[in-house]
Amino acid sequence: MKYFDHAATTPPYDEVTRTIAEVMSRHYGNPSSLHRLGEESSKLLRKAREVCAQAMDVKPGEIVFTSGATESNNMAIKGATLQYAGRGKHLITTATEHPSVFECCKQLEQLGWEVTYLPVNSEGQVTERQVEEALRKDTVLVSVMHVNNETGAVQPVTAIGGMLKEKHPRVLFHVDGVQGFGKVPLQLNNSGIDLYSLSAHKIKGPKGIGLLYVREGVSLFPLLAGGGQEEGRRSGTENIPYIVGFSKAVRLAKEGERERQARLKQLKAELVRGIKAIQELTLNSVPEGAPHIVHFSYPGMKAEALLHMLEEEGFLVSTQSACSSKKAEPSRALLAMGKGAEAAASGIRISLGEEHTETDISDLLKALDKCVRRLQNLKGERKS
Ligand code: PMP
Numbered sequence: 001m002k003y004f005d006h007a008a009t010t011p012p013y014d015e016v017t018r019t020i021a022e023v024m025s026r027h028y029g030n031p032s033s034l035h036r037l038g039e040e041s042s043k044l045l046r047k048a049r050e051v052c053a054q055a056m057d058v059k060p061g062e063i064v065f066t067s068g069a070t071e072s073n074n075m076a077i078k079g080a081t082l083q084y085a086g087r088g089k090h091l092i093t094t095a096t097e098h099p100s101v102f103e104c105c106k107q108l109e110q111l112g113w114e115v116t117y118l119p120v121n122s123e124g125q126v127t128e129r130q131v132e133e134a135l136r137k138d139t140v141l142v143s144v145m146h147v148n149n150e151t152g153a154v155q156p157v158t159a160i161g162g163m164l165k166e167k168h169p170r171v172l173f174h175v176d177g178v179q180g181f182g183k184v185p186l187q188l189n190n191s192g193i194d195l196y197s198l199s200a201h202k203i204k205g206p207k208g209i210g211l212l213y214v215r216e217g218v219s220l221f222p223l224l225a226g227g228g229q230e231e232g233r234r235s236g237t238e239n240i241p242y243i244v245g246f247s248k249a250v251r252l253a254k255e256g257e258r259e260r261q262a263r264l265k266q267l268k269a270e271l272v273r274g275i276k277a278i279q280e281l282t283l284n285s286v287p288e289g290a291p292h293i294v295h296f297s298y299p300g301m302k303a304e305a306l307l308h309m310l311e312e313e314g315f316l317v318s319t320q321s322a323c324s325s326k327k328a329e330p331s332r333a334l335l336a337m338g339k340g341a342e343a344a345a346s347g348i349r350i351s352l353g354e355e356h357t358e359t360d361i362s363d364l365l366k367a368l369d370k371c372v373r374r375l376q377n378l379k380g381e382r383k384s
Contacts, residue, residue, distance in 0.1 A: 002360055005318045007149050007179060007293055007351035010204045013252060016245040020206060024241040031238055032227065041240045048240075048247035052211060055254040057189050064212045064233045065243050069178045070100040071223075072197035072212040073143075075234070076174040077104045079220030080141050080195065081113060087170065088138025089113045094126050095336035096153070097145055101176055102332075105143075123286050124153030124337050128163045141172045146180035150320055150333045150349055152285045152293030154184055161192025172218065178202050182253030183261055184290055194218050198250070200242065205249030209242035260354050264291035267352050267361055274365035280372050284339060284347065292352045297334075297343035301375055306348055309374065313367040318349045 003011065023044065029037025031045050046060075053060040066072045081091065093105055095117045105115045116134045118126045131142055142164065144155050157175050164173050174195040180186060182203050188196055196213040200206055214220060214233070226235030253260075268291050275281050275296050285295040298306055303319035310317055320331045330344035350364070 001314050001316060002364065003316050004350045004352065004356075004364065005316050006353040007152075007202070007349060008318055009201045009207065010353060011355075012201075012206060012245075013204045013249060015252075016205055016248050019248055020241045020245040023244045027240060031240060032229070041238075044240055044244050045238055048243045051247040052250045055250045056213065057187070058213055059216060061231070062213055062216055064214055064230045065238060065246075066210045066212055066234060067208055067239075068201070068210040069098075069176065069197045069199035072199070072210050073098070073100040073174075073176055074104050075212050075220060075223055076195040076197060076214075077101065077141065077143055078108070079223055080172050080174070080218070081108060082221035083219050084140045084172070087140050088136070090116070090136050090139045092116045092118065092131060092134045092139060092142045094118045094120060094144055094155070096120050096124055096148055096150075096333040097143065098149055098176055098178070101143055101145065120153070120336050122337050122339075123289075124148055124151050124333065125155055128156060128159040131160050132163055132167070135168060135171065139168075139171050141174060143174040143176070145176040145178075146186060147178075147184055147290040147293075148333055149179050150293075150331060150347070151295045151337070152179075152289035152291075154180070154289055157186065157193065158191055163192075165192030179290060179293070181250075182257050183264060183292055185257060185261070188213060195220075200246040200249055203249045203253040205246045206242045209239055209246045211246070256354070261291055263354065264352055267356055267358070268292070268294055270358065270361045271350065271352070271365065274361070274368070278369055278372055280376065282343065284334060284337070284343065294350045294352075296348055297339065297346045298348065298372070298375075299342045299346055301346055301379075303346045303348050305375060306371055309371040310367060313371065315364050315367050318351070320347055320349065 027040050027044055029041040031042040049060045049063050052063050109115055118130050120126055144157055144160055146157050147154050161173050164171050172194045173192055175193050177196045178199045181198055194215040199210040222233055224235045229235050229238055271294050281296045281298055283296045307319055330341055331347050334344035334347055
């Protein structure tokens with residue numbers, strides 16, 4: 001079986017799983033305990049925070065460990081709007097954000113906040129000009145994802161951050177960095193980005209752990225009240241084995257970033273060439289998008305039919321994003337890009353990983369062509 005669903009989740013590094021098992025069985029102390037075992041865990045936590053901070057070129061105190069990017073996004077958006085409610089009740093985001101941002105904004109609307117959802121162009125992007133024009137006196141926060149999880153569209157977050165920092169320094173800027181980290185370089189330090197979410201399982205770490213970068217000087221209303229862990233920013237006993245495993249994945253993701261990006265770009269170009277050669281398919285992702293995501297539609301065909309046929313051939317791909325694929329609704333991201341209901345209902349996402357080879361891509365393309373031929377024949381038979 002060949003796995004082509006890396007945007008949903010990634011197979012963890014062996015080094016990461018080994019580390020987790022070792023820390024879990026040997027260093028089980030609560031980092032808040034005063035005895036030796038507690039102190040050991042506390043040291044591991046400190047070290048993991050330093051490793052993440054160094055890889056991200058930020059300060060250790062700017063990192064808050066969470067249960068994943070869903071929590072990080074909620075923490076950033078709700079934590080900031082609650083903390084800075086005195087500044088106003090307006091937020092800006094885009095029409096194609098992940099549900100952990102989008103639904104969070106919807107909840108805030110129910111509670112009386114106003115949200116501007118910026119439309120995207122046909123390539124899934126917004127501009128810093130759009131953000132600037134949507135700003136109001138009472139805007140508290142702007143939230144724009146770095147890389148879209150369905151289409152791989154890359155948003156100009158550095159330009160948006162630069163504009164906000166220069167002209168509107170009081171407006172906070174949050175970036176959901178989940179799909180970009182380790183694949184599309186981004187400098188956090190001095191970028192105008194105040195809050196940045198990461199998830200471990202998208203970078204070959206474990207599920208259920210993530211972090212939020214909170215720029216020094218920014219305060220968030222804590223969503224989880226309790227024992228005051230993470231400097232009072234996120235209560236709950238820290239998941240030391242996963243945090244240590246995550247820190248390894250963060251380090252490895254950053255160390256191999258340029259090489260990984262170049263390699264994935266090559267594989268993507270090969271895949272795109274092959275998809276373009278199959279005339280029944282229409283490509284929705286663009287060459288300038290993230291190097292690991294290719295998205296296409298098969299108009300007139302239900303995406304699940306192709307997905308299951310590919311699975312029978314030994315290839316695992318995705319319809320939309322993993323979080324939305326069981327909801328039988330057309331893709332919100334594709335609709336926002338103006339691709340039409342038919343394209344939005346027949347979308348397939350193929351997402352690549354660093355372990356793929358050129359042979360994997362050519363095998364996948366052969367299988368894809370075979371499946372499309374079979375589906376076309378079935379369609380012909382049904383008509384006649
Ligand atoms: N944001 C994006 C862009 C994602 O792709 C995902 C995962 N599908 C998340 C946030 C949520 O991450 P997690 O699974 O760690 O909650």
